[in-house]
Amino acid sequence: MIEVRNLTKHYGDKKAVNDISFTVNDGEILGFLGPNGAGKSTTMNMLTGYISSTSGQALINGVDILEDPIKAKSFIGYLPEIPPLYVDMTVHSYLNFVFDLKKCKLPRRSHLKDVLTLCKIIDVENRLIKNLSKGYKQRVGLAQALIGNPPVLILDEPTVGLDPKQMVEIRTLIKRLGKNHTVILSSHILSEIQAVCDRVIIINHGVVAANDTATNLSNKVTTDHRIMARIDGERAEILQAIRALNGIKYIRADMEREPGIYEYEIEAEQGIDIRRDINQICRAHEWDILTLRTMEMTLEDIFLKITMGENIQIQKGAGK
Amino acid sequence: MGAIYRREVGAFFTSSIAYIFLAVFYIFSGLFFSLNNISAGSTDLSFVFSTMFFMSIFLIPILTMKLFSEEKKQRTEQGLLTAPVSLTGIVLGKYFAALTMYVIAVSIVFIYGLILSLYGTVAWLTLLSNYLAVLLVGAAFIAIGLFVSSLTENQVAAAVGGIICLAMLFLIDVIASFVKISWLQGFLYDLSFYTRYYEFTCGIFNLSSVLFYLSTAVLFNFFTVRVFEKRRWS
Ligand SMILES: Nc1ncnc2c1ncn2[C@@H]1O[C@H](COP(=O)(O)OP(=O)(O)O)[C@@H](O)[C@H]1O
Ligand SMILES: [Mg+2]
Numbered sequence: 001m002i003e004v005r006n007l008t009k010h011y012g013d014k015k016a017v018n019d020i021s022f023t024v025n026d027g028e029i030l031g032f033l034g035p036n037g038a039g040k041s042t043t044m045n046m047l048t049g050y051i052s053s054t055s056g057q058a059l060i061n062g063v064d065i066l067e068d069p070i071k072a073k074s075f076i077g078y079l080p081e082i083p084p085l086y087v088d089m090t091v092h093s094y095l096n097f098v099f100d101l102k103k104c105k106l107p108r109r110s111h112l113k114d115v116l117t118l119c120k121i122i123d124v125e126n127r128l129i130k131n132l133s134k135g136y137k138q139r140v141g142l143a144q145a146l147i148g149n150p151p152v153l154i155l156d157e158p159t160v161g162l163d164p165k166q167m168v169e170i171r172t173l174i175k176r177l178g179k180n181h182t183v184i185l186s187s188h189i190l191s192e193i194q195a196v197c198d199r200v201i202i203i204n205h206g207v208v209a210a211n212d213t214a215t216n217l218s219n220k221v222t223t224d225h226r227i228m229a230r231i232d233g234e235r236a237e238i239l240q241a242i243r244a245l246n247g248i249k250y251i252r253a254d255m256e257r258e259p260g261i262y263e264y265e266i267e268a269e270q271g272i273d274i275r276r277d278i279n280q281i282c283r284a285h286e287w288d289i290l291t292l293r294t295m296e297m298t299l300e301d302i303f304l305k306i307t308m309g310e311n312i313q314i315q316k317g318a319g320k
Numbered sequence: 321m322g323a324i325y326r327r328e329v330g331a332f333f334t335s336s337i338a339y340i341f342l343a344v345f346y347i348f349s350g351l352f353f354s355l356n357n358i359s360a361g362s363t364d365l366s367f368v369f370s371t372m373f374f375m376s377i378f379l380i381p382i383l384t385m386k387l388f389s390e391e392k393k394q395r396t397e398q399g400l401l402t403a404p405v406s407l408t409g410i411v412l413g414k415y416f417a418a419l420t421m422y423v424i425a426v427s428i429v430f431i432y433g434l435i436l437s438l439y440g441t442v443a444w445l446t447l448l449s450n451y452l453a454v455l456l457v458g459a460a461f462i463a464i465g466l467f468v469s470s471l472t473e474n475q476v477a478a479a480v481g482g483i484i485c486l487a488m489l490f491l492i493d494v495i496a497s498f499v500k501i502s503w504l505q506g507f508l509y510d511l512s513f514y515t516r517y518y519e520f521t522c523g524i525f526n527l528s529s530v531l532f533y534l535s536t537a538v539l540f541n542f543f544t545v546r547v548f549e550k551r552r553w554s
Contacts, residue, residue: 048402052553074404084399086327088334100323101403144399 001026001182002047002152007056009042009206016042018206019056024199026151029178031197031214032186039206040186041081044156047184048078060152074102077150081157083141087130091121091140094129095147104148111149118173119143135166142170146177153183159192171196225268226295228254229278232261233287239264241281247272261290321405324413325420328387332421341383345425348375353432363436363443365429366521369450372426373517376454376461377490381482383421384465385475387414388544392473401552407545415466415541422458426451446523453520456533457513461486463540470547489513 002024009017017039024030032040045051047058049069058065063072086094095112104111116122119139124132129140138158145153155174159167174185175196187193193200193214200217202210210217231238235253242251247269254263268274275292282289332338352371356362391397400410429451436442465482472478493515496508509515516529 045398050398050402050552070404070406073402076402078398078402080395080398080402082395082398084396085394086331086396087394088331089327093330097323097327098399098403100326101400101405103404 001059001061002030002184003057003059003062004043004047005057005059007043007046007058008054009039009046009051010054015206017046017053020203020206020208021056022201022208022211024182024184026182027178027180028199029174029183029185029197031193031200032184032203033188033190033193033200034186034203035188038188038203040203041156042206043203044078044080044154044184044186048076048080048154049073050078050080074148075150075152077145077148077153079141079145079153079155079158081160083137084144085129085137085140088128090126090128091116091132091143092125094140095143098144098147102148106149111147115143115146118146120169135162138162138166138170142173151181153177153181155183155185157186157188159187159189167192225270225272225274227266227275227278228263228291228293228295229266229289230257230261230263230291231282231287231289233282233285235262237285238262238287241285242266242278245274245277245281247274258290263291265295321409321413321416324400324405324410325417328414328417329420331386332383332417335386337382337386338421341379341421342425345372345375345379346428349428349432357432357436361439363440365432365436365442365447366450368429368432369454369521370518372429372454373457373514376422376458377486378483379425380418380422380458380461381465381468381479381486383418384462384469384482385479386469387418387466388470389472389475389478393475401548407548408541410548411466411541411544415462415537418462418466419459422462423455426454426458449523449525450521452530453517456520456530457517460513460533460536460540463537463544464489467540467544467547470544 004020004022007017007020008015020039020043022030032043034040042051046053047060047065049065049072052066060072060075063075065072086097089097092112095115096108099108099112113122116125119142121136121139121143124136129137132140138161142155142158145155158174159170162170171192174183177183178196178198185193185196194217197214200210200212200214201208239251239253242248242264245268249267249269251264251266254265257263266274266278275294278292279289332341349368349372353365353368356367357365388397391400401407429447433442433444433447464485465478468482468485469475469478472481489511490513492508493512496505496512499505499508513533516526516532519526519529
């Protein structure tokens with residue numbers, strides 16, 4: 001269990017993290033979502049005792065990280081943004097070192113084997129870390145966090161720089177770990193957080209912009225009103241016709257994707273599903289719709305929504 | 321502390337710093353040994369010992385340069401500082417790893433002593449006193465080198481900075497000889513690493529000098545701990 005109360009970090013005049021409070025319960029995966037520079041790593045570094053807070057308090061299993069750092073740290077497995085790997089060591093000797101460093105009491109051989117198996121790095125056990133691919137390095141980083149089987153896992157952007165297949169693997173692993181660990185996972189990818197986490201905290205410019213369950217958050221950001229359509233027809237006519245539809249906020253011709261065929265980015269008023277209208281108008285003009293898809297809501301969009309006063313609505317969702 | 325100590329000793333060998341350090345140490349001290357003792361037929365090792373003092377000024381910073389600077393550069397220090405160990409444990413683990421290398425290096429004098437004992441009588445007590453002196457100097461120098469390494473993430477800067485600091489400490493003597501204010505001169509001579517070392521090589525066992533070197537070592541290890549505490553709170 002992690003309790004964070006009014007945690008604040010100033011760098012000179014800059015407030016990197018400003019008055020953040022939240023709680024993560026046992027067996028819960030909390031997603032920390034925010035763009036680069038939002039203050040995710042700074043918060044995690046305070047939770048793990050790497051840097052001190054300017055004010056506020058962080059309790060790990062009830063132990064204050066600044067009052068009894070050694071005890072609090074013994075509860076935490078931390079994967080920092082850049083995994084702390086000694087690249088001149090083999091995977092095996094590095095994990096042995098971490099085992100000793102954490103003064104781990106578990107049976108050495110079987111525990112190391114468990115961790116190596118769980119992270120799927122048993123086949124590179126005797127390779128030098130510097131010769132491993134980015135994906136394997138990340139898994140070794142995760143393995144070092146898991147050594148000693150700490151009840152709390154703090155993972156800072158664990159899938160950054162991985163290819164899609166590796167991303168899925170790591171996410172699946174984290175999801176599995178979440179069943180019997182308390183996990184905080186940071187990311188700037190919304191879909192990743194939605195796929196893995198029970199709760200989501202959106203953080204921007206060092207403050208919490210929203211704190212909700214993942215399900216509620218995705219309900220709030222349905223995107224039926226924003227679509228991307230590739231339509232075969234005269235560009236100017238298409239623009240004019242769609243613009244005339246009811247509830248259209250804007251339409252823009254994107255790139256020419258095929259000779260003479262453009263993609264159109266269309267946004268309607270919130271809550272209006274315009275897909276049928278677009279179909280009808282194309283049928284009427286004998287234009288062909290080659291692609292039609294709703295647009296993924298980007299993180300930026302969510303921030304816009306939240307900062308435009310809709311956060312009250314989102315916060316309320318937590319109470320349901 | 322134990323884990324860090326063992327890792328660092330291993331890393332000295334995998335990074336080949338150990339081989340360079342030991343090779344230079346053995347080659348130069350061996351050279352002076354053969355010129356000064358074997359060729360000249362003398363069993364007095366004190367000249368070999370004083371060359372060790374000078375070599376330490378250049379070689380100890382090589383030993384300590386990477387210990388913290390590289391951790392910072394590779395961001396591995398984050399792993400150490402978030403592990404359930406104390407800062408003192410981290411610093412001392414590294415300190416004793418470097419000290420171990422140094423002990424391996426200077427212990428070559430016992431082999432020199434054994435070789436000389438084939439030809440004549442060796443003053444083993446003087447040898448031991450000399451040995452203790454280089455060890456104490458090394459213990460202080462390593463703490464200073466380690467401290468310099470904690471200030472930068474550039475290992476070359478750590479080495480150069482370390483050499484400059486140690487050379488300055490050696491030069492305190494020279495500076496003192498130019499200072500005409502008597503109390504200041506006396507104070508500088510008290511701080512002199514070389515004068516205190518020289519006494520040992522003459523077979524004079526001075527407890528205050530032992531304490532001087534040991535407290536320098538403790539003080540600089542404490543400073544290194546402070547560097548990390550201060551950075552955490554910045
Ligand atoms: N050591 C530091 N000194 C000064 N500013 C910092 C330092 N570390 C981070 N910051 C600033 O704090 C803000 C938050 O950074 P960070 O926590 O790394 O964001 P995130 O992990 O969400 O990308 C950024 O604006 C960054 O520039
Ligand atoms: Mg970050």
